Amino acid sequence: MKFKKNIALSKYTTFQIGGPTDYFIEVKNIDEVLEAVKWAKENKQNILPLGGGSNIVISDQGFRGLVIKLGLDRLEIRGETATAGAGVVVSYLINQTLDRDLVGLEFMAGIPGTVGGAIRGNAGTYGQSMADVLTEVRFLDEKYELRSMKPSEALFQYRHSIFKEKKYLILEADLEFKKGDIDAARKLVDERLKYRQDTQPHQPSAGCIFKNLNLTDVDVTKLQAKGIDTTQFEKFQKIPAGYLIDHLGLKGKTIGGAQISEKHANYIVNTGQATADDVITLISFIKQQIRDEYGVQLQEEVQLII
Ligand SMILES: Cc1cc2nc3c(=O)[nH]c(=O)nc-3n(C[C@H](O)[C@H](O)[C@H](O)COP(=O)(O)OP(=O)(O)OC[C@H]3O[C@@H](n4cnc5c(N)ncnc54)[C@H](O)[C@@H]3O)c2cc1C
The missing domain is CATH 3.30.43.10 (Uridine Diphospho-n-acetylenolpyruvylglucosamine Reductase, domain 2)
Structure with a gap:
C-alpha cells in the first residue's frame, strides 16, 4: 500500500x-x-x-x-434496497434513488458528507435520521473484525450510535426505500435545499457545533426567567442550541478567524484564516456563557480531534 x-x-x-x-x-x-x-x-x-x-x-x-x-463508493440498488459503501456521498445516493422512483432519504437533502459519517453520527433533520432508513450496517469492530448489525442493535439516538460510542469503522450499509410520489419528493428536496441556502452560512463550517437540548433535561424556569417563551419548543421537545446562543446576542462574536455566524448562531464559520485553536476557544467561550446565563451545559455535535 x-x-x-x-x-x-x-x-x-x-x-x-x-x-x-x-x-x-x-x-x-x-x-x-x-x-x-x-x-x-x-x-x-x-x-x-x-x-x-x-x-x-x-x-x-x-x-x-x-x-x-x-472512498468506498460502491452503490448497488436492487428493488427497494440500496447497498451503499461508507464513502458514497449522501446527495448522490438521494439522486440515484430518486432516479429509480425510490423515496425515503429526502430529509437528508443538503446535509454534506458520506453514508459512513452520516450513520456514525445518526445525521438527520426535521425529526428524521439515518436510523429510519437503515436495515443493516457492516463494520469493523474494535478488534478490526468484520461484523454486521441491524439498526435495532445499534443504539441509535439523536446524533448518537454504537459506531460512535465504540469507534467502529463503518464499511457499508443496506438502506430501505419505497416507491413513492417522485414529483413530491423532488419538490421537497428543492425546498429543503433552498431553505438551507437561505438560512445557513456560505462560508466554510462544520455544520451545527452543538447538539440541541432535550426540553426535559432543562430547568425551563431559568429560561423563562430570562424572558424565553419555552412553549415554542414543545412541538419537537428540543431547545435549539442556536436559539440560546442568538438570545444571548453572540452572533458575530469572533476569535481570530473563527466567527459565530450572523446567519445561524449554531454555526461557527471560518472567515479565512481560522485555526482549530480559534474554533476551540470560541466553543469554550460559548459553553461558558450559556452555562452562566441559563444553567445548561451545551454538548458538541461536531467531532473534535484535538
Ligand atoms: C453546511 C453543513 C450543514 C450540515 N447540516 C447537518 C444537518 O442538518 N444534520 C446533521 O445531522 N448534520 C449536519 N451537518 C454535519 C455533517 O454534514 C453530518 O454529520 C455528516 O453526516 C458527516 O458525514 P461526513 O462523511 O462528512 O463525516 P466526517 O466529518 O468525515 O466524520 C465525522 C466523524 O465520523 C467519523 N467517520 C467518518 N466516516 C466513518 C466511517 N465510515 N466509519 C466510522 N467513523 C467514521 C470520523 O472519524 C469523524 O469522527 C452539516 C454540516 C455542514 C458543513
Whole structure:
C-alpha cells in the first residue's frame, strides 16, 4: 500500500481547518480497508476514519497516525434496497434513488458528507435520521473484525450510535426505500435545499457545533426567567442550541478567524484564516456563557480531534 506522508488535513474538511497527518490513504474497497488497518495495527498507528470531513474539527497540530479516507463508493440498488459503501456521498445516493422512483432519504437533502459519517453520527433533520432508513450496517469492530448489525442493535439516538460510542469503522450499509410520489419528493428536496441556502452560512463550517437540548433535561424556569417563551419548543421537545446562543446576542462574536455566524448562531464559520485553536476557544467561550446565563451545559455535535 502506498501511504502518503505529512498530508494537510485542511484540504479534507469542510471547515478547511486541520494540520498534517503522519500517514494518509484513500481506500476504494473493503480489502484495501483491511490492508490499511492491518498495517496500522502492525505499526502501532492510531486510525482516524474520514468521510466528507463535514462534521469534524482537526487540531492545528494534525493527527498522529493514519487517516483512512473512505472512498468506498460502491452503490448497488436492487428493488427497494440500496447497498451503499461508507464513502458514497449522501446527495448522490438521494439522486440515484430518486432516479429509480425510490423515496425515503429526502430529509437528508443538503446535509454534506458520506453514508459512513452520516450513520456514525445518526445525521438527520426535521425529526428524521439515518436510523429510519437503515436495515443493516457492516463494520469493523474494535478488534478490526468484520461484523454486521441491524439498526435495532445499534443504539441509535439523536446524533448518537454504537459506531460512535465504540469507534467502529463503518464499511457499508443496506438502506430501505419505497416507491413513492417522485414529483413530491423532488419538490421537497428543492425546498429543503433552498431553505438551507437561505438560512445557513456560505462560508466554510462544520455544520451545527452543538447538539440541541432535550426540553426535559432543562430547568425551563431559568429560561423563562430570562424572558424565553419555552412553549415554542414543545412541538419537537428540543431547545435549539442556536436559539440560546442568538438570545444571548453572540452572533458575530469572533476569535481570530473563527466567527459565530450572523446567519445561524449554531454555526461557527471560518472567515479565512481560522485555526482549530480559534474554533476551540470560541466553543469554550460559548459553553461558558450559556452555562452562566441559563444553567445548561451545551454538548458538541461536531467531532473534535484535538
Ligand atoms: C453546511 C453543513 C450543514 C450540515 N447540516 C447537518 C444537518 O442538518 N444534520 C446533521 O445531522 N448534520 C449536519 N451537518 C454535519 C455533517 O454534514 C453530518 O454529520 C455528516 O453526516 C458527516 O458525514 P461526513 O462523511 O462528512 O463525516 P466526517 O466529518 O468525515 O466524520 C465525522 C466523524 O465520523 C467519523 N467517520 C467518518 N466516516 C466513518 C466511517 N465510515 N466509519 C466510522 N467513523 C467514521 C470520523 O472519524 C469523524 O469522527 C452539516 C454540516 C455542514 C458543513
